[in-house]
Amino acid sequence: MSDEPTEYDSDVEAAIRENHPALITYITAGDPSLEDTEAYVEALDRGGSDLIELGLPFSEPIAEGRTIQDAINRALAAGTTPEGFFELVDDLETEAPLLVMTYYNMILQYGDEPDVRPFVERAAEAGLSGIIVPDLPAEEAEPLRRACDDNGLDLVFIIAPTTEGERLDRIMSHVSGFAYVQARLGTTGARENVSGATHESLERLSEYDVPKAVGFGVSTGDHAAEIVEAGADGVIVGSALVDIVASSETPEAAVDRLEAKARELKRGARRGAETVTIDPEDAPEPEQP
Amino acid sequence: MSTEREHDDGDSGRTGTFGDYGGQYVPEALMPALQELEDAYERYVLENEDGFMDEFRERMRDFGGRPTPLQRADRLSERYDREVYLKREDLLHGGAHKLNNALGQVLLAKYMGKERIIAETGAGQHGTATAMAAAHLDMPCEIYMGRTDVNRQRPNVYRMRMNGAEVTPVEAGSATLKEAINETMRDWATTVERTHYVIGSVVGPHPFPKMVRDFQAVIGDEIREQIRETAGRLPDSVVACAGGGSNTMGTFHAFVPDEDVDLVAVEAGGSSLEIDEAEGLAPNSATLSTGTDGVLHGAMTKLLQAGDGQIVESHSVSAGLDYAGVGPELSHLVETGRVTPANVDDEAALDGFHRLSRLEGIIPALESSHALGYLERAAGTAADGASGDEPRAEANDELGDLVVVNVSGRGDKDLETVLEETEKRDLEAAPDVEVFDQ
Numbered sequence: 001m002s003d004e005p006t007e008y009d010s011d012v013e014a015a016i017r018e019n020h021p022a023l024i025t026y027i028t029a030g031d032p033s034l035e036d037t038e039a040y041v042e043a044l045d046r047g048g049s050d051l052i053e054l055g056l057p058f059s060e061p062i063a064e065g066r067t068i069q070d071a072i073n074r075a076l077a078a079g080t081t082p083e084g085f086f087e088l089v090d091d092l093e094t095e096a097p098l099l100v101m102t103y104y105n106m107i108l109q110y111g112d113e114p115d116v117r118p119f120v121e122r123a124a125e126a127g128l129s130g131i132i133v134p135d136l137p138a139e140e141a142e143p144l145r146r147a148c149d150d151n152g153l154d155l156v157f158i159i160a161p162t163t164e165g166e167r168l169d170r171i172m173s174h175v176s177g178f179a180y181v182q183a184r185l186g187t188t189g190a191r192e193n194v195s196g197a198t199h200e201s202l203e204r205l206s207e208y209d210v211p212k213a214v215g216f217g218v219s220t221g222d223h224a225a226e227i228v229e230a231g232a233d234g235v236i237v238g239s240a241l242v243d244i245v246a247s248s249e250t251p252e253a254a255v256d257r258l259e260a261k262a263r264e265l266k267r268g269a270r271r272g273a274e275t276v277t278i279d280p281e282d283a284p285e286p287e288q289p
Numbered sequence: 290m291s292t293e294r295e296h297d298d299g300d301s302g303r304t305g306t307f308g309d310y311g312g313q314y315v316p317e318a319l320m321p322a323l324q325e326l327e328d329a330y331e332r333y334v335l336e337n338e339d340g341f342m343d344e345f346r347e348r349m350r351d352f353g354g355r356p357t358p359l360q361r362a363d364r365l366s367e368r369y370d371r372e373v374y375l376k377r378e379d380l381l382h383g384g385a386h387k388l389n390n391a392l393g394q395v396l397l398a399k400y401m402g403k404e405r406i407i408a409e410t411g412a413g414q415h416g417t418a419t420a421m422a423a424a425h426l427d428m429p430c431e432i433y434m435g436r437t438d439v440n441r442q443r444p445n446v447y448r449m450r451m452n453g454a455e456v457t458p459v460e461a462g463s464a465t466l467k468e469a470i471n472e473t474m475r476d477w478a479t480t481v482e483r484t485h486y487v488i489g490s491v492v493g494p495h496p497f498p499k500m501v502r503d504f505q506a507v508i509g510d511e512i513r514e515q516i517r518e519t520a521g522r523l524p525d526s527v528v529a530c531a532g533g534g535s536n537t538m539g540t541f542h543a544f545v546p547d548e549d550v551d552l553v554a555v556e557a558g559g560s561s562l563e564i565d566e567a568e569g570l571a572p573n574s575a576t577l578s579t580g581t582d583g584v585l586h587g588a589m590t591k592l593l594q595a596g597d598g599q600i601v602e603s604h605s606v607s608a609g610l611d612y613a614g615v616g617p618e619l620s621h622l623v624e625t626g627r628v629t630p631a632n633v634d635d636e637a638a639l640d641g642f643h644r645l646s647r648l649e650g651i652i653p654a655l656e657s658s659h660a661l662g663y664l665e666r667a668a669g670t671a672a673d674g675a676s677g678d679e680p681r682a683e684a685n686d687e688l689g690d691l692v693v694v695n696v697s698g699r700g701d702k703d704l705e706t707v708l709e710e711t712e713k714r715d716l717e718a719a720p721d722v723e724v725f726d727q
Contacts, residue, residue, distance in 0.1 A: 059569070059599040060467065060585060062474040063316045069461070076569075082597050104314055105584040109598030114582045135314045135584070139304065160318035162481065167321065185318055186479035 011097040011129040012154045012177035015050045016211040021228040021269040022050040024213050025262060026101065026238030027245065028071035029054045030080025034088045036251045043255045044241070045094040047262025050234070052094060053132060056085045056102035063134035065189030067239040071246065082110050082119075089126040097129035099156065099177075104136045107144065120147040130154035130177050138171045145174065156180050159205065161197040168204065178211040178234065183218065183227075190239040191217035194226045202231040221268025228272030235269050237261075305495020306589075308624060310617035313494040315474070315587045322481045327496045329401045334393070334503055341400055345393055345504075352425055353382045353392060355507065359515035359693070364648040369668035371688070372520065375651070376512050376695045378536065385654065385698030386508060386536045387418035391487055393504035395422040398485035405480065406430040408487040409473040411438055411466030411532070412609030412656065413445025414698055415489030420454035430454040433473045436464035438608050444702050463602040466612045470586050490533025491616030494587030498538075498616050505539025512693055513543050525689020526551035529697065530659040531630075532574060532610035534619040536697035545627060551687065554619060555663040557605030558632035566595045574603040576615040577623045577630035590617040606635040606710055607655035607703070637662035639710055642700060643718035654698035655706065664694055 016022040025044045029037045037054075044052055057072040057080055064072065089098060100123055111118030123131065130153050136144065138157055148155040154177030161184060163171060172179065181202065184195035198214055205212050214227045215236030224235040241258060248254035304327075305311050313323055333341035349355045358377045365373040378386035395406055406423045409432070410416030416432040423430035432449055436458045439446055449456050462468045477486040491498045491505070509527075516524055527544055531537040531554040544550045559573030571593040573579070580591035585600055593601050593613040605611040622628040633641075641661030646652045653661060667688050700707070711722045 059462075060471055062471050062586070063478065065475070073461075076599065103584075105592075105594070105600075106598045108583060109594065109596070134316055135587075137313060137315065137317050137320045139320070140312055140314055158317045160316070160320075162318050162321045164321070167324075171317075182318065185481060187475045 010154045010177050012051060012099065012156070013211055015097050016178050016213065016234050019050040020233055021273045022213065022234035023048055023224070023262065023266045023269055024051040024053060024215070024234050024236040025049040025241055026053040026055060026236065027241055028068060028075050029056055029085050029088060030075030030078050031071040031242070031245055032074055033078050034080060034084055036254070038088060038092060039251060039255050040245065040258055041092055041094060043259040044262050045096050047259040048266035049096045049262050051099060052096045053099045053101045053236070053238070054085070054089070056082060056100055056106055058103035058106050061103065063187055065187035065239065067190065067242050067246070068188050071242045082106060086122050086126045089128055098127065099130040099132055100128050101132040101134070104133050107131070107133065116144045117147045120144070120151050120153060124151040124153055128153065130156055132156045132158070132180060134158065138174050141174070158182050159201065161185050161201055164204065172205070172208045172210060175210050178213050179205065179208070180236065181205065181212050181214045181232065183214050183216040186216070188216055188239055190219035190243060194218070194223050198227060199230045206231065221264040221271070224265045224268035225272035228269045229275050231276070235265065237265055305499060307498070307618045307621035309582070310589050310620045311495055311498060312589050313587060314584045314589070315494050316478050318478050319481055319494075322477075323494055323496070325401070329397055330496045330500045333397055333400050334500060339400065341396070345396055348392060348396065348425075349389065349507070353388050354380065356511045357381055359512055359519065361519070362649050365664070368648070369664070371668065372691045373664070374516065374524070374693045375649070376508060376540065376693060378508060379651065379653065379657070379696050379699035383414070383418045383421050384701065385414040385418065386505065386539060387415045387489065387698070388422065389507055389539065390489065390501050390504040390535060391415065391418035392422040392425070394485065394487040394500075395419065395426050395428055398487070399426055399428065401485065403483060403485040404429070405484045406487055407433070407473055407476050407484055408489060409433045409466065409469035410445070410489060411435070411469065411611055412607065412654070413438065413442040413449070413702060414609060414654070416454070416456070417445045417448045419487050419489070420449040420452035423454060424452040431476070432456050433459050433469045433476070435459050435466060435469045438465055438469070441706055442608055442702055465608070467600065467603070474586070490535040491538045491618060492533045492586060492588060492590070492614055498588065498618055501535055502538040502542055502618060505535050506542040508536065508539040508695065509541060509543030512540065516691070516693060520691055522691070523547055523550055524691045524693045526553060526687070527693045527695070528553045528555060528660045528663060529695040530555045530610065530656045531577060531615065531619065532557070532612050532656060533614070534616035536695055538616060538618055540695045541622070541628065545622070551689070552622075552628045553663065554623070554628050554630050555659045556630060556632040557607060557610040557638070557659055558634040559604045559606070560635055562632070564593065564595070564601055566601070569595060569599060569601045570604070571601045571613065572604045573632070574605045574610045574612055575632040576613065577619060578632050580615065585614045588617045591615055591620040606638060606706065607659065609654065609656040609698075610659065631663050631667075633659050633662035633666060635710065636714055636716065637666060639707065639714065640716045640718050641665060642703070642707055643711070643716060643720065647718060647720070651696065652700040653696050654700045655703045657695070657697045658700070660694050664692070668692070
């Protein structure tokens with residue numbers, strides 16, 4: 001199985017290929033409570049998300065900018081635990097497949113001894129489709145990769161603007177689900193503009209037959225359009241949604257705004273796709289109605 | 290003898306591991322920078338390309354003041370009825386061992402063509418050393434420091450500013466070293482192409498633990514040479530305090546192959562060794578003694594963490610030891626039994642601080658005071674009614690007849706904390722501190 005990394009038959013890849021251009025949304029679980037997260041995830045699902053990433057909070061989120069860092073702190077202050085997180089996922093019924101995004105220590109510590117397997121098994125049981133780990137480079141990923149393969153989960157790797165040459169080849173050979181293309185150096189966080197690095201990164205990745213989704217700094221429908229136009233198969237939006245959670249007066253207001261934001265982003269992505277001229281050879285499979 | 294495996298032969302392709310510990314757990318954006326650093330470390334530090342190590346040693350001598358003395362502590366020797374020697378890293382420029390590493394890394398950054406230096410600091414000693422090294426080598430420098438530490442280590446904040454560094458307070462969490470490291474990693478992930486992150490201890494992703502150890506190994510190398518010259522043999526035991534573990538590894542590295550030399554790493558026992566999981570607090574920083582295996586700040590190592598993997602807030606009266614992690618090589622050496630972990634509480638450290646100040650005329654850093662607190666506990670049972678001046682009644686322990694204690698830094702920076710904490714306690718060796726509250 002793991003010897004054939006270029007065979008993509010996962011829920012995650014299907015969600016991107018079949019809904020091209022795909023919208024991938026992120027929200028921190030437990031911010032401000034797990035009950036609210038359930039409503040928010042459902043809103044993002046209704047709004048047109050094709051994949052939803054759920055952040056399992058870790059106390060040392062070194063790859064996150066201020067927005068998600070604060071959300072994680074709120075979630076931890078509210079008492080969010082890995083078990084509570086999995087129970088939330090048990091209850092969720094969404095069209096979009098769900099991924100968990102968390103740091104490696106959280107995966108390692110689930111269970112009695114430091115070991116990645118209990119977490120992966122519980123994730124599979126809860127119905128998650130994949131895992132993203134911002135502090136786990138390909139070099140350290142073998143144990144988790146094996147556990148994910150054995151449990152039918154995708155392990156998504158991040159491609160940074162600094163990832164080039166041999167490293168890029170090696171990581172792309174490990175990618176399952178999709179390649180998470182980091183639009184710019186630095187941490188997560190909504191930005192005013194789409195980074196020039198996005199275009200360069202997509203250019204570098206164009207020869208690899210793997211779905212590419214771009215994140216870090218995406219916050220508007222126009223960004224989504226621009227990114228898809230640049231050749232991405234999907235856009236990933238996190239901080240802009242977490243901002244909505246943080247700034248809404250009531251959870252009900254947040255639900256409405258999240259759904260509306262997802263629609264705006266999905267529309268933007270579609271607009272971007274319309275202006276792309278695709279070589280018929282490289283065209284994705286036709287969309288199902 | 291080497292304690293590390295450079296390249297693990299397992300499928301993982303992990304590099305820079307010490308047994309089960311170490312590795313590179315960082316965001317992808319930083320991986321090429323770690324590779325670049327590893328290449329530079331191998332060429333310049335290990336192979337002395339372009340005379341890097343010659344220049345480093347020359348600058349450590351002329352700017353840093355190496356070698357530092359190995360001094361016989363006459364009254365401690367008398368008190369404990371054995372030969373006690375102090376390695377005087379407090380006499381290094383800047384007042385702590387930190388310059389060994391900071392100057393090495395800033396010089397390396399310069400050789401690598403980096404344009405900017407960033408660093409994090411807890412007690413401020415590493416920040417101060419980095420700021421001094423950056424000024425000395427004409428590099429712009431920004432230091433991240435937790436707000437709590439900014440408040441309790443003001444003299445060092447001033448010193449960093451004097452040397453032209455920008456000091457950026459970090460407000461998150463308990464606003465100490467752990468949060469400062471998170472923030473510095475974020476900066477590095479943003480500016481990695483032109484910036485070098487001078488990690489201040491033998492922690493973080495490979496190659497930092499090895500590289501920092503190599504820059505600090507001069508401490509143990511000098512001790513070996515000096516003790517052979519004065520005592521004609523190697524010590525029975527070597528004692529050093531351990532937070533992240535840079536002075537510890539620097540002191541121990543040369544002795545690791547000498548199985549007859551006991552190596553004792555003394556951690557901060559704080560006010561208790563228990564972890565309060567509900568509050569997410571460890572009222573100590575005794576990671577080697579009480580921690581469990583996990584991944585923090587780029588490496589697999591021993592950590593203070595709750596059962597579900599959240600890192601807890603550590604505590605020590607000494608800001609420099611106040612960290613929930615520890616170097617992976619030290620974790621490995623403790624796991625294999627080569628290094629003995631020990632810990633003393635805040636009170637014993639304060640007592641050690643006062644004792645060295647009164648008996649030897651050396652005001653040690655609160656970090657080093659933990660090693661001295663351990664010496665008092667291990668070197669003899671307490672004599673009834675002993676004042677700070679009386680020798681201990683008996684000596685019955687495993688330290689042996691010839692002991693070296695590393696005084697990793699000087700205590701000027703800690704005076705405010707010491708006065709405040711001493712007032713709360715009845716310490717055997719302390720002077721009357723009320724006189725300071727006029």
